[in-house]
Amino acid sequence: MKLNLKGLSDEKAWRDALYNLPKFSIEKVKGNTKAYPNWVHFGAGNIFRAFIANVQQNILNEGKSDRGIVVAEGFDYEIIENMNKPHDNLSVLVTLRANGSIEKTVIASIVESLIVDTYSKESWCRLKEIFTSPSLQMVSFTITEKGYSLKDGRGGFLPAVIDDFNNGPQNPVSYIGKLVSLLYERYMNGKIPLALVSMDNMSHNGTKLLNAVSSFAKQWIENGFIDNGFEAYVSDPKFVAFPWSMIDKITPRPDPSVREMLQKDGFEDIDDIVTSKNTYVAPFVNAEESEYLVIEDLFPNGRPNLEEGGVIFTDRETVDKVEKMKVCTCLNPLHTALAIYGCLLGYTLISKEMKDPELRTLVEKIGYEEGLPVVVNPIIIDPKEFIDEVLQVRFPNPFMPDTPQRIASDTSQKLGIRFGETIKAYMTREDLNVTDLKLIPLVIAGWCRYLIGLDDNGEKLELSPDPLLEEVAPYVRDISFGDKGPFHDKLKPILSNTTIFSVNLYDAGIGEKVEIYFEELVSKKGAVRDTLKKYVY
Ligand SMILES: NC(=O)C1=CN([C@@H]2O[C@H](COP(=O)(O)OP(=O)(O)OC[C@H]3O[C@@H](n4cnc5c(N)ncnc54)[C@H](O)[C@@H]3O)[C@@H](O)[C@H]2O)C=CC1
Ligand SMILES: O=P(O)(O)OC[C@H]1O[C@](O)(CO)[C@@H](O)[C@@H]1O
Known part of the structure; x- marks a missing residue:
């Protein structure tokens, strides 16, 4: 044929x-x-x-x-x-x-x-x-x-x-x-x-x-x-x-x-x-x-x-809302969370990550608990049904050859839209408190940990291409497992960069939390797994 x-x-x-x-x-x-x-x-x-x-x-x-x-x-x-x-x-x-x-x-x-x-x-x-x-x-x-x-x-x-x-x-x-x-x-x-x-x-x-x-x-x-x-x-x-x-x-x-x-x-x-x-x-x-x-x-x-x-x-307004629903809450932030932690934990398939209890819980909680309360609802597609399909059908699909390494490319360009909008929504809503966000800061800390270029076993990690790699990786490159913080001086240039996060994370009130998570993530070999276990449940 x-x-x-x-x-x-x-x-x-x-x-x-x-x-x-x-x-x-x-x-x-x-x-x-x-x-x-x-x-x-x-x-x-x-x-x-x-x-x-x-x-x-x-x-x-x-x-x-x-x-x-x-x-x-x-x-x-x-x-x-x-x-x-x-x-x-x-x-x-x-x-x-x-x-x-x-x-x-x-x-x-x-x-x-x-x-x-x-x-x-x-x-x-x-x-x-x-x-x-x-x-x-x-x-x-x-x-x-x-x-x-x-x-x-x-x-x-x-x-x-x-x-x-x-x-x-x-x-x-x-x-x-x-x-x-x-x-x-x-x-x-x-x-x-x-x-x-x-x-x-x-x-x-x-x-x-x-x-x-x-x-x-x-x-x-x-x-x-x-x-x-x-x-x-x-x-x-x-x-x-x-x-x-x-x-x-x-x-x-x-x-x-x-x-x-x-x-x-x-x-x-x-x-x-x-x-x-x-x-x-x-x-x-x-x-x-x-x-x-x-x-x-x-x-x-x-x-x-x-x-x-x-x-x-x-109409245009609805297209905009559908796009925000997908990119800011219901698909891409969850993809990026899996990309960062998947690379750190040595995964090469998104679908396998969805069988990992900590990673699965991480994205479920980011989606349903931290994201959904501030999701932009386009009405023509129901955000809850959309996340359900992403987390129950699309990401776990074992037949899809998609990799965390592919999604991890250009992360610096994606964090602002994928997490920054949710952080800003928590800052402006009277009924929500931005300091209640737990797992979005954990993903951001995970990215800083990823930039060190070592996986959770201490093996060299091939970082995916990213236009800001040479600017941001040097801030953390010399940090070794077991180093004690505070890491404020090292992380501040990254976490306060509004081009990356579309907000200064210290002004938002979560920069310090990211620093604490980061310290735990670098505390020893295997600390990525332990930190996930500690915070996702
Ligand atoms: N692959 C996916 O899952 C999805 C992709 N998209 C969009 O479609 C775009 C293309 O994706 P694929 O077709 O899968 O990629 P691909 O790698 O198969 O094809 C890329 C296409 O873009 C052209 N291209 C690349 N660089 C260019 C440049 N500098 N100037 C003009 N044309 C250029 C290539 O010649 C080719 O036609 C993505 O960047 C994304 O915006 C949207 C949804 C899903
Ligand atoms: O994280 P990226 O590189 O934008 O890719 C995310 C993936 O999810 C999608 O947004 C799903 O449509 C695709 O564009 C791509 O396969």
Whole structure:
């Protein structure tokens, strides 16, 4: 069994191996999309293939749409050259259910794969054709948070962005430059409306995309390259809208155990690649079953009927609340707690951690007892039911190959939103006392302990990448097991850093508590386990 259109024509082989096949004519959908494209997605990575493409596949299967998705890759062309093209845009979604059942689906809703590069003439011309087409309603994105940035870590514009500012929209090389150049084509061809929908995991993602696009527009207008009216076009949601969205589906990198299972089915061309830009792609994606995609309903040229595939459309305020519910309380703080303590205790699977009584109790109490009282309730999703699913079904799913080390990356960037908002809510609420928080400070102390770079057995711990590692780790690096506190001088620069926690933890009244926990966590080998036992029950 080979994954391409020819290989798929042997339907029996795939069906016998229990793969769900598309129930629509791929050729017809391709033809319709070619003539009347309505949806381009930027970012041909794993979440797109595991979630977004599957939504459209289900809608096509039910005969509720006649068009597929055009995928555009503007950063890592190897994904298109070495994966999408050889497999005729097909991929296999492996859904790993918590009850151990596995669903295998051949995804055929992606009908065209394009490189976003002005030097790749054919692709670029096709993109221009699509962007000037009145049928185009939505351009969506999963390009990671970095994809929206025009600046480097020191706050200066990236060299490619500066080149684009100076050279205009003809041959842009930066990501947003290429996007704005295509949008300008649309503007010049009748100011046709469009929605640009960021589906990346960040608060107010639509506004982040709008800011990047309009910064470019302003520079090109200022430098005399483009028409003045373009700024108004991209800033007016009647023309170009930037809806906010919240996306949630745990999609780890393609896992070797899943590949082995597919190989046993007779799936031949299954090899994955790690591209030179470090994307991990395979002809298959593995993901959990749960999924949530909530999008602000702001589409000036109409939109694909994604509600038929389970996507929730609502107003901006509700998207914001759903996002806060997930990121500040019901999923990501619990993930980060498991990441920090999982690394310290030598775990390599999130699901195994959920079998550890102390770790399980830790996240249950953070979620239900410390988080829920101040959760932002979006109404359309019940926060208690959401946490129940996270803690009872999603994290414990033994079939999901997700690791604490993956989640521990960039922790310094995550602590503020994941814990800071709850701490601030306790500070402002009259009926709550911030000093009653016990386990959130324990997670923060755990992070400081993690930064020492030794696990609970005293073995060297490989710290996950984090842009602030070199700034914060030196404060604690020399601390050895058994050292006595107070550790105020060492910890103060970290705990008072409002960029990290979005609040000075001493002003909040919990900095001292974190220091005490930290002293216990470094008291001896095995102290992490003992401290957890002492405080979680
Ligand atoms: N994997 C997951 O569980 C989830 C991911 N997401 C969001 O989707 C994003 C992508 O995740 P995956 O597709 O799983 O990752 P991936 O590693 O499979 O793919 C990353 C995609 O982003 C592009 N990209 C990377 N750096 C870029 C840059 N500097 N500029 C422009 N494009 C760039 C790559 O070319 C590729 O298309 C995440 O950062 C997150 O915001 C959202 C929910 C779940
Ligand atoms: O901690 P991170 O790196 O944001 O990842 C958390 C995980 O949980 C999610 O937020 C679930 O949707 C995914 O984005 C990701 O798999």
